[in-house]
Amino acid sequence: MNAMDSASPPTAMPVPTDALKEGVYESRDEIRKILRQSLQLTAEQGGRELFWLDSDFSEWPLSDEALLEALHRWALPHRRLHLLAMDYEALRRAHPRFVEWRRLHDHVIIAKSFDPADLDRSQPSPSGVLLAPGLLVFKQWSPVRASLTLRQAREEATVREWFDAIEQRSTDSFGSSTLGL
DSSP, rough: OHHHHSSOOOOOOOGGGGGHHHHHHHHHHHHHHHHHHHHHHHHHHOOOOEEESSSSSSOOTTTHHHHHHHHHHHOOTTTEEEEEOOOOOHHHHHHHHHHHHHHHHGGGEEEEOOOOGOOOSHHHHHOEEEEETTEEEEEOOOOOOOEESSSSSHHHHHHHHHHHHHHHTOOOOSSSOOOOO
């Protein structure tokens, strides 16, 4: 039994799909709330693959106990969480509980580092993305502007293509353990 199994069940209630509203959010508090709800919902109802992109994930609520428990239940062997960040050091410092979850669930994680030059600057690119195909697309454009779309296949396909292009040029990073000499 590991630490995730022995923890008491989180008290947070599941996020109903209708609790999320499509639209543009323009305050830090709204963005934090919608990102937290989106992460929770995708962990509870997400399919085989989840796609997350951020410069370092330090501002994401990845230490949230209810979210980690939902991700623990989601992390079956046939599932994949694709992580793209420029650097994972801030995540390691800000979210040691997520780092532990990552270590326990290495079998579902594909984590890569991307170069900011790989972002297509000819058009606006979000600074953060959460994609759960068949469920939602969350895009953060700035610290005070984000958008959410629900079950829009065209938007999902566009974001997936954009994500895949960056992932293909990225390098493996954020290993489940660090080896030293």
